[in-house]
Amino acid sequence: MNKCLLVFYSGTNNTTYITNKLKTRLENEGYEVETYRINPIKFEKLDFSQYDLVGIGHPIYGFNLPGIVHKFFKKQTFIKDQRYFIYKNSGETYGANDASSLALRRLIKRRKGNLTNEYHFIMPYNIHFRFDENLVKEMLGIDELLMDILVKEIKDNIPNVKKYKFVNRLINHPMRLTYIGGNINVLFYKVDKKRCINCGLCIQKCQMNNIYRDKRGKIKFHSRCLMCMNCTLNCPKDAIKMGLFNSWRVNKPYNFKEIEKIELKEPIITENTKGFFKCYIKTYEQIKTRHKELFGE
Numbered sequence: 001m002n003k004c005l006l007v008f009y010s011g012t013n014n015t016t017y018i019t020n021k022l023k024t025r026l027e028n029e030g031y032e033v034e035t036y037r038i039n040p041i042k043f044e045k046l047d048f049s050q051y052d053l054v055g056i057g058h059p060i061y062g063f064n065l066p067g068i069v070h071k072f073f074k075k076q077t078f079i080k081d082q083r084y085f086i087y088k089n090s091g092e093t094y095g096a097n098d099a100s101s102l103a104l105r106r107l108i109k110r111r112k113g114n115l116t117n118e119y120h121f122i123m124p125y126n127i128h129f130r131f132d133e134n135l136v137k138e139m140l141g142i143d144e145l146l147m148d149i150l151v152k153e154i155k156d157n158i159p160n161v162k163k164y165k166f167v168n169r170l171i172n173h174p175m176r177l178t179y180i181g182g183n184i185n186v187l188f189y190k191v192d193k194k195r196c197i198n199c200g201l202c203i204q205k206c207q208m209n210n211i212y213r214d215k216r217g218k219i220k221f222h223s224r225c226l227m228c229m230n231c232t233l234n235c236p237k238d239a240i241k242m243g244l245f246n247s248w249r250v251n252k253p254y255n256f257k258e259i260e261k262i263e264l265k266e267p268i269i270t271e272n273t274k275g276f277f278k279c280y281i282k283t284y285e286q287i288k289t290r291h292k293e294l295f296g297e
């Protein structure tokens with residue numbers, strides 16, 4: 001039996017959603033799959049040598065790998081010639097996001113691992129603005145097609161790693177500022193006293209233990225923030241003001257179980273789609289075309 005490890009970081013559980021789906025898909029194909037969620041405050045050393053295949057999952061932050069993921073993998077020992085694949089996800093698919101796994105790719109290469117496949121899933125934004133749930137439903141359907149492709153290519157040893165365009169690699173570097181951006185932005189975090197009901201959910205949700213109650217019971221922030229958005233997304237009263245990025249605050253988590261039940265009457269993204277979501281036309285097309293090549297109609 002082929003043993004596979006899916007190691008992932010997730011801020012607000014979009015990557016967790018993809019990971020769980022992927023686990024089931026790979027198990028259906030006879031893989032024995034374990035998952036490991038990176039704990040940002042307690043890095044463990046993993047033993048990759050136990051596995052035939054290691055998948056690495058991450059969301060895209062500022063056209064990049066989240067800094068915490070880079071740090072975590074720097075501490076790991078990659079096994080020479082072992083097979084690795086990347087499954088990343090983000091809210092939009094403009095070219096600048098393509099090179100987001102650059103630092104990870106370089107690390108795997110330097111440590112002599114064999115990166116054979118890389119896939120970019122589409123998931124709704126947890127920052128900037130909340131996606132319409134009908135659109136999310138449609139995106140999840142496209143992600144299912146991409147999962148078919150991933151599983152087939154992995155199983156049949158079909159490599160799929162595209163070269164990053166020079167311009168996207170260039171954009172990638174300055175955007176690494178997001179590695180420390182959270183620690184700066186959190187200095188400006190505040191809780192709206194009129195809205196806050198002191199339920200403590202933000203404290204529970206923070207993976208960095210960055211939120212606490214002071215002596216007077218008020219919600220306060222330390223300065224180690226990943227900007228994962230768990231606190232703002234989950235606050236039942238939308239009471240967290242997220243500093244310089246407050247206007248990009250998204251409140252109310254996506255309930256994927258409920259979204260999966262939506263029945264779409266007509267396509268959301270069409271060839272006439274204009275504006276921000278135009279990038280999906282090409283993404284849908286590329287995924288559908290590859291799916292047809294591998295599976296027919």
Ligand SMILES: Cc1cc2nc3c(=O)[nH]c(=O)nc-3n(C[C@H](O)[C@H](O)[C@H](O)COP(=O)(O)O)c2cc1C
Pocket residue numbers: 009010011012013014015016058059060061062063064089090091092093097123124125126127178227228229
């Ligand atoms: C700090 C931050 C930066 C982000 N930057 C990008 C980006 O550059 N491009 C993009 O398409 N999505 C971006 N996103 C959206 C996330 O990639 C997307 O919502 C992802 O599915 C979140 O996954 P998670 O829930 O596993 O953390 C960003 C989100 C955060 C919190």
